[in-house]
Amino acid sequence: MSLGGYVVRRLAHLVPIVLGVTILVFFLIHLVPGDPARTILGNQATDARVALLHHEWGLDRPLPVQYEKFMGRLVHGDLGSSLFYGMGAGRLVVDRLPVTLWLIGFGTLLSVLIAVPLAALAATQRDRLPDHLVRAVPLVGLGFPPFWVGIVLLLVFGLHLGRLFPVGGYGNGFTGHLHSMFLPSLTVAFGIAPILIRSLRASLLEVLESDYVTTARSKGLPERRVLVHHALRNGIVSTVSVLGVNVGFLVGGTLVIEQVFAVPGIGQLMINSIFQRDFPVVQAVTLVFSVMVVLVYLLTDVAHALLDPRVRFE
Amino acid sequence: MQGKRPLFFLAVVSGVVLAATAALAASASPTHRAATPKRGGSITIARIEDSQSFDKTNVFQNESIWITEQIMEPLYLAGKDGKTLNPWLATGYSQAKDGKTYTFTLRKGVKFSNGKPMTSADVKFSIDDARAQAKGWGYLDAAIKSITTPSPDTVVFHLKFAWAPFLADIALFANGIIPNHFAGQSRKAFYTHPIGTGPFMWDKRVVGQSVTLKRNPFYWQKGKPYLDKVTWTFVTDENTRELQLRGGQIQVDEFPPFNSITKLKSTPGVTMNLFPSTRTDYLGMNESYPPLADVHVRRAISYAIDRAAIVKSVLFGYGKPANSFLPPQVPYYSANAGGLQYDMTKAKAELAKSKFAKGFKVTLLVGAGAQVESAMGQVIQQSLKGLGINVVFKQEDTSTEFNDIGKRNYQLGFSYWTMDIADPDELVTFAIDPAGGAHSFYTGYNNPAVVKLSHKAQRETDPTKRAQLYAQLQKQAASDAFLNFLYYSPYRWATSSKLHGFYVYPLGNYHLEDAWLG
Numbered sequence: 001m002s003l004g005g006y007v008v009r010r011l012a013h014l015v016p017i018v019l020g021v022t023i024l025v026f027f028l029i030h031l032v033p034g035d036p037a038r039t040i041l042g043n044q045a046t047d048a049r050v051a052l053l054h055h056e057w058g059l060d061r062p063l064p065v066q067y068e069k070f071m072g073r074l075v076h077g078d079l080g081s082s083l084f085y086g087m088g089a090g091r092l093v094v095d096r097l098p099v100t101l102w103l104i105g106f107g108t109l110l111s112v113l114i115a116v117p118l119a120a121l122a123a124t125q126r127d128r129l130p131d132h133l134v135r136a137v138p139l140v141g142l143g144f145p146p147f148w149v150g151i152v153l154l155l156v157f158g159l160h161l162g163r164l165f166p167v168g169g170y171g172n173g174f175t176g177h178l179h180s181m182f183l184p185s186l187t188v189a190f191g192i193a194p195i196l197i198r199s200l201r202a203s204l205l206e207v208l209e210s211d212y213v214t215t216a217r218s219k220g221l222p223e224r225r226v227l228v229h230h231a232l233r234n235g236i237v238s239t240v241s242v243l244g245v246n247v248g249f250l251v252g253g254t255l256v257i258e259q260v261f262a263v264p265g266i267g268q269l270m271i272n273s274i275f276q277r278d279f280p281v282v283q284a285v286t287l288v289f290s291v292m293v294v295l296v297y298l299l300t301d302v303a304h305a306l307l308d309p310r311v312r313f314e
Numbered sequence: 315m316q317g318k319r320p321l322f323f324l325a326v327v328s329g330v331v332l333a334a335t336a337a338l339a340a341s342a343s344p345t346h347r348a349a350t351p352k353r354g355g356s357i358t359i360a361r362i363e364d365s366q367s368f369d370k371t372n373v374f375q376n377e378s379i380w381i382t383e384q385i386m387e388p389l390y391l392a393g394k395d396g397k398t399l400n401p402w403l404a405t406g407y408s409q410a411k412d413g414k415t416y417t418f419t420l421r422k423g424v425k426f427s428n429g430k431p432m433t434s435a436d437v438k439f440s441i442d443d444a445r446a447q448a449k450g451w452g453y454l455d456a457a458i459k460s461i462t463t464p465s466p467d468t469v470v471f472h473l474k475f476a477w478a479p480f481l482a483d484i485a486l487f488a489n490g491i492i493p494n495h496f497a498g499q500s501r502k503a504f505y506t507h508p509i510g511t512g513p514f515m516w517d518k519r520v521v522g523q524s525v526t527l528k529r530n531p532f533y534w535q536k537g538k539p540y541l542d543k544v545t546w547t548f549v550t551d552e553n554t555r556e557l558q559l560r561g562g563q564i565q566v567d568e569f570p571p572f573n574s575i576t577k578l579k580s581t582p583g584v585t586m587n588l589f590p591s592t593r594t595d596y597l598g599m600n601e602s603y604p605p606l607a608d609v610h611v612r613r614a615i616s617y618a619i620d621r622a623a624i625v626k627s628v629l630f631g632y633g634k635p636a637n638s639f640l641p642p643q644v645p646y647y648s649a650n651a652g653g654l655q656y657d658m659t660k661a662k663a664e665l666a667k668s669k670f671a672k673g674f675k676v677t678l679l680v681g682a683g684a685q686v687e688s689a690m691g692q693v694i695q696q697s698l699k700g701l702g703i704n705v706v707f708k709q710e711d712t713s714t715e716f717n718d719i720g721k722r723n724y725q726l727g728f729s730y731w732t733m734d735i736a737d738p739d740e741l742v743t744f745a746i747d748p749a750g751g752a753h754s755f756y757t758g759y760n761n762p763a764v765v766k767l768s769h770k771a772q773r774e775t776d777p778t779k780r781a782q783l784y785a786q787l788q789k790q791a792a793s794d795a796f797l798n799f800l801y802y803s804p805y806r807w808a809t810s811s812k813l814h815g816f817y818v819y820p821l822g823n824y825h826l827e828d829a830w831l832g
Contacts, residue, residue: 034713038720040366042374043731043744045720046751052449084366085521096522151553159561167557168549170523262360262549262558264523272364272550275713 107188244300386490386510396820413476673702
């Protein structure tokens with residue numbers, strides 16, 4: 001099967017996935033106790049005002065009828081209106097999507113930048129001090145929860161060391177985003193890099209002992225050229241899959257990091273919408289998350305195939 | 315040498331990314347104090363929640379209301395003591411002998427931020443619109459029968475009956491003045507970027523991130539406001555807000571937790587403000603649970619709770635035990651309300667008089683992750699153990715907790731109140747009148763004698779007689795122990811020491827026209 005056909009077929013899988021997610025999320029969020037009207041009205045939540053808001057939002061109708069209306073809107077690309085903000089849920093998600101994509105993209109880039117040199121160092125210095133250090137130190141970082149790592153980074157780089165980075169926020173313009181998103185992205189990278197390092201180190205060790213590497217060495221190629229041009233290219237294939245799985249998890253896992261760093265992404269929107277019982281926004285965010293996860297896995301498979309010609313699209 | 319390049323390249327890229335982002339760091343500005351207000355500069359206020367809406371007539375969220383108050387102003391406004399009402403967009407009023415007609419004279423020279431002068435037609439439109447909002451604050455204007463405008467600077471309010479809280483109701487933010495017919499826009503469009511006479515005018519909003527207002531060039535208080543712009547951001551994590559303040563990224567931190575107050579007081583560059591508030595925290599007792607319907611049980615619980623211990627251990631001393639369901643910053647608060655204070659002997663005596671003398675099991679709703687509630691719960695659990703009352707915690711996320719209390723699906727639960735108007739009527743009606751719409755603060759309390767006192771106080775325009783009525787009411791309510799009045803606590807705002815003139819009023823709002831950077 002061609003790459004194009006494969007991608008189209010995988011994208012077609014999105015339809016039943018999205019449908020399943022809508023059913024699951026719609027009924028689950030409505031089963032969760034709590035009432036958006038009482039949350040919004042606060043201490044002024046009299047029964048009469050609560051009833052007025054329920055009627056306005058259509059929450060006084062049977063659940064299947066509400067689902068039917070939701071699906072009716074969805075097929076027209078309308079994700080409904082936020083109960084809290086009173087604006088389109090789709091618009092809210094779209095506005096915040098770039099922020100989360102920045103976090104995931106920058107975090108992934110930093111994790112690769114950290115992992116590849118360290119894994120290569122560990123593999124080439126097998127069982128020596130650098131190898132032990134590379135294998136042990138990142139694991140310590142993996143053991144700390146992201147919110148703790150985030151606070152420490154904020155304290156050190158945002159406050160004490162000459163205020164190198166802003167304490168939270170998204171910044172303005174490309175350089176502003178780069179500056180503001182560095183610490184949250186580094187926190188993301190600290191979570192992924194140890195896994196990548198272990199995976200890549202193991203692959204490299206295996207590849208470095210293979211026949212074609214011995215051949216390359218016997219041709220008199222310098223060790224670094226052997227490592228980068230022959231070993232790393234083949235060794236990285238399985239690490240791409242590991243990275244893909246972790247980025248997939250990251251799509252839903254940026255919630256804590258966005259909270260700590262006050263990054264206005266869709267993770268933060270999701271958390272607040274759950275607390276506010278803002279059903280349409282929770283549904284919209286979940287839909288977007290599910291589509292993103294499917295796309296990340298698709299991209300991973302495509303990248304895997306492009307890196308390894310033996311892989312066929314089926 | 316060729317073989318080294320890719321690894322070297324990776325190392326260089328990593329280094330460049332680190333160095334480039336670090337190089338963008340901003341330098342701190344010099345610090346100095348100025349003696350007199352200085353014009354210019356911008357501040358950022360970090361809040362725990364994003365703003366919901368700027369429709370002042372229908373929004374109940376403080377993070378929205380406090381911004382609308384910078385844009386739209388009412389005819390009268392509550393003062394710094396939370397009790398007096400001062401002329402604002404009106405210069406004064408006269409009242410007919412029957413107490414049913416109020417004639418206001420409007421302040422001359424007041425303009426909206428679009429440059430158009432404010433007239434009586436704008437006032438009539440604004441209040442008529444506010445009182446028509448059934449799902450909003452309209453109920454507080456229910457006494458108004460009609461509004462007439464005999465001249466451009468005179469507005470006459472005709473009431474259905476004499477209504478003592480009228481002036482306080484008119485001073486409510488929901489009765490802020492906006493241009494007639496929403497300045498030609500739809501209601502929805504208007505409130506996405508409202509226009510008013512306030513010190514600041516709309517600039518921009520990035521939903522979920524920030525709201526920015528800029529100086530209103532037509533503001534009626536000459537020379538004010540001092541600040542060019544004010545931005546409100548949304549930072550849910552309290553640690554991040556504190557770090558932002560210490561780092562100079564924001565100038566105001568909304569509600570730092572009690573356990574950080576002492577530390578912030580001694581943090582260089584930070585002023586820890588504790589403003590007198592109208593906040594009162596309660597332990598609600600749902601009378602639909604049989605033991606709590608017994609007044610002796612409620613009194614026993616009230617006596618058994620060591621409020622001073624709660625203030626000391628939970629609030630770190632930043633508060634004081636409550637003696638009434640009304641706070642001291644509200645007119646007609648009675649210092650002699652007789653709220654039942656800690657006395658285990660009396661608590662045991664009261665429980666012995668009840669049908670549940672041997673004790674019982676009761677569930678206390680506690681917000682998941684709510685540190686203050688959790689700590690208070692433990693103090694209360696220990697206190698009531700001495701009476702043989704077994705308190706079991708039920709943890710719920712705050713939305714579910716709020717919902718269950720509102721639906722009276724609880725036994726014991728925490729709640730609080732801050733005043734919206736400088737008059738006790740709103741809280742009294744909400745708290746003790748079963749017909750007030752909230753089942754007497756969700757407790758089911760119903761004492762017709764207290765309700766009668768409340769109704770009488772609403773129509774009593776003589777302040778002395780009104781004070782007597784409210785004193786009686788508070789005493790009876792305390793004796794009925796329908797709510798456990800736990801403590802009064804201040805509003806907590808940490809600010810940059812460069813920020814001056816920032817003052818939070820007892821009603822919770824602040825006047826940024828007085829704020830300046832020095």
